[in-house]
Each structure stands twice: as structure tokens, then as C-alpha cells.
Amino acid sequence: MPNFQTYVLKPLTYPCQHNDTCFECEAISARNNKLVVATTKGETYLVRVSQKDEKRLLIKGDKVTRPSQASILQKVLMDFRDVSEATEICSNIEPKRALHVKRSPFLKSIDFFASRFEVTQEIWIEVGFGSGRHLLHQAKKHPQIQFIGIEIHKPSIEQVLKQCELQHIDNILVLDYDARLFMEFLPSNCVGKIFVHFPVPWDKKPHRRVMSQSFIDEALRVLIPSGQLELRTDSPLYFEFSLGEMLKLSKASIHIKKNEALEITSKYEDRWLKMEKDIYDVTLVNEAFSPPIPKVGTLKFSQVIDFQKLCQSFKEETIRGDSFFVHFEELYLIDATSGLIRISFGANERNEKCYIWIKNGVVSYFPDTVLATQNNINADKLIKEWINGLCN
Numbered sequence: 001m002p003n004f005q006t007y008v009l010k011p012l013t014y015p016c017q018h019n020d021t022c023f024e025c026e027a028i029s030a031r032n033n034k035l036v037v038a039t040t041k042g043e044t045y046l047v048r049v050s051q052k053d054e055k056r057l058l059i060k061g062d063k064v065t066r067p068s069q070a071s072i073l074q075k076v077l078m079d080f081r082d083v084s085e086a087t088e089i090c091s092n093i094e095p096k097r098a099l100h101v102k103r104s105p106f107l108k109s110i111d112f113f114a115s116r117f118e119v120t121q122e123i124w125i126e127v128g129f130g131s132g133r134h135l136l137h138q139a140k141k142h143p144q145i146q147f148i149g150i151e152i153h154k155p156s157i158e159q160v161l162k163q164c165e166l167q168h169i170d171n172i173l174v175l176d177y178d179a180r181l182f183m184e185f186l187p188s189n190c191v192g193k194i195f196v197h198f199p200v201p202w203d204k205k206p207h208r209r210v211m212s213q214s215f216i217d218e219a220l221r222v223l224i225p226s227g228q229l230e231l232r233t234d235s236p237l238y239f240e241f242s243l244g245e246m247l248k249l250s251k252a253s254i255h256i257k258k259n260e261a262l263e264i265t266s267k268y269e270d271r272w273l274k275m276e277k278d279i280y281d282v283t284l285v286n287e288a289f290s291p292p293i294p295k296v297g298t299l300k301f302s303q304v305i306d307f308q309k310l311c312q313s314f315k316e317e318t319i320r321g322d323s324f325f326v327h328f329e330e331l332y333l334i335d336a337t338s339g340l341i342r343i344s345f346g347a348n349e350r351n352e353k354c355y356i357w358i359k360n361g362v363v364s365y366f367p368d369t370v371l372a373t374q375n376n377i378n379a380d381k382l383i384k385e386w387i388n389g390l391c392n
């Protein structure tokens, strides 16, 4: 991920503009970690400055706001380096070729799927598309289908977006999100195929696998009748586990193949074929219509608080609910009435991070796209009680 190291940064007077980036303000924590709020092309990112060792500072994009296209962050960091007159000791932000910082129109946020996505044609989904060979091949072959590619590895995302542009492919939407949670944002009965090809086996931590009972249930809900969930794997353990989960369904149509050749081999498949490994396919075919579900919205605050009281009582802590938790990690001060609190929250096996941003006493989530999934609703209730407890 883009970052650089330096010994000193010139203090900035905020706000200050450099090229396309406006550096709005900075927030500092008791541990002397610094967040610089940077806005470019209508999006806000946090630049994190922390002490690497006694002498060196490490500057990188904060994980919470890190864009899927690394080139955008590289440009913000280059602007920050230049405006702060920093001398790099070690860096990977200056690219060898000119930076391509155009945000792709095909890269969508989960907020888009939660609030604006309309189904107008049949959808096919590829989970964990990696190099994108299979996804790009399918999208070219089926131009009438709307593809959704889900991936968490940012270089793979950037690579596929670039290929879409170069090959003029306009029927793939790319999403940087955990595929285990994605399907709850789709309406019922709109997907023809879901490909899960060579998922990470997670043999020692099976709870991290993409395939699970809840993933299979959600897949069946979003699939049209005769729609298919297709797992392809080299791992006998993953194969047996997934088949076992599918067999728990009270009624199911399941098809198994071994060493079936496809029209296109993915990067991982090539690797396993070279090693002469067996390849297993399990296909689950949906046979029923599912009832509609309500759309998932976002969570909001409607609170004005006494920020000074919150600062006086703040301490790092974790509060646990039945199957979820909230960790209040670090408080960053901007001024007497404004600051940011970094939190992580969610289900015990999977959590997300965001900030609570207090601006002149007014509280909001940052980014403002905390989705109203059941675990987040529970966490949100706890967060609001915690804030009221500290401020009253």
C-alpha cells in the first residue's frame, strides 16, 4: 500500500490546497498519532502520520478511508509530501509511469448497492475474482448480463478496472467489499449465477471461509429459479465442507464434477493444474422463488454533544453485546469542540472500522455509509448509549 517515510514534516496552516488536494485540518491523539483530513475530487481521505521509530515518521492512507484505486491515494500522498516539504527516506508513492488517477465509473461502493442500484437485467456475480481472467472472459461472452465482481485485494481491483477500460467492457461493476456480507444488499430472485472459484481455503479458520450456511441461504434467496451457485476448488476439505453445508438444506439440487475443464482457466487454476492437483466443482441449483426483503439503509446520528465532557471521560475500551462488540480505539482532537474517535465494531468473526466525527459538537459517522445491517444496528445502539453515558 502507498506510503513514505521521512524525518520531518513542515507544519501546515489549514486549510491549504496543493494541486487537486485540499488539506482541511489535522487531528492528534494522546499517543501522538496524527490524521490529516484531505479532500480531492469530492472525496475525503485521512492521511495517517505515525512515528515509525525514534527518528522516522511513517505516512500512509488510513485504512478506513483507503480508496480501492491505489493511484488516488498515491497522488494525495505525493501532494502531502510536497506541501509538507518532506524529504523521502523510503517510499513507494512515486510511480514509474505517469499516474492514472481517473476514478473508474465501474468501481462502486457498497453504499451504491444499498441505496441506488436498480436491477434492470440478469446479474451474475463472481466472488474473489483475483486476476479477473474468468470474470473478463464471461463478461465479454455475455454482454446482455450485468456482472458484479467482488474482491478485497486492491491491486486486483485496479487491474480489472484497467482491463475493462482497455477492452471496452462496460457490463462489470466492481465492488471492494467482503463477499460474505454482500448479498443482503441485493433484491431476491435477480441473479443467474454466482461463481466462487478457488476461494481461500482457510483450513485452520473455517469461520473465515466465504462459503457458509448463511452465504448459501442468501445465495438461494438472490438466485432466480434455476440460477446456480458454482464452487470450484482444489481443496478437498473446502469441497467436503461446502457440500456438507449444502446437504443441510431441507431440499436441494446439487451437482458434483471432478476435473472438468472450463473454457478459461484462472491464474490459480493454472497453478494447481501444473501441480497436477484435482479440481472439484459443486453446483447448487435454486428451485424456488424467494419473498422480497426490505432495502438496507445507512445509520445516522441526530445528536449534539458536549465534546469537552466526552474528552475528559474517554478511555480506550471494548464493550461486548450478544454476538457483536464495539471497540473505542483512539480519540483524536482537532480543537476544543471537534475531533474524531476511531472505532471498530460488528460481529465477533468479522468487523469493520470507522470514525465518529464530532464537528462543533455535532456527531456523525465517517465515512457516512455505515450500513443498517442487524449487527451494525445493535452496535449503533450501544455507541449512542456510550456517548450519552460519557456526555451526561
Ligand SMILES: C[S@@+](CC[C@H](N)C(=O)[O-])C[C@H]1O[C@@H](n2cnc3c(N)ncnc32)[C@H](O)[C@@H]1O
Pocket: 127, 128, 129, 130, 131, 132, 150, 151, 152, 153, 156, 177, 178, 179, 180, 197, 198, 199, 200, 210, 266, 267, 268, 269
Ligand atoms: C485464491 S484467490 C483466487 C482468485 C481467482 N478466483 C482465481 O481463481 O484465480 C482468492 C481471492 O479471493 C479474494 N477474497 C478472499 N476473501 C474474500 C472475501 N471475503 N470477499 C471478497 N473476496 C475475497 C482474495 O483477495 C483473492 O483474490
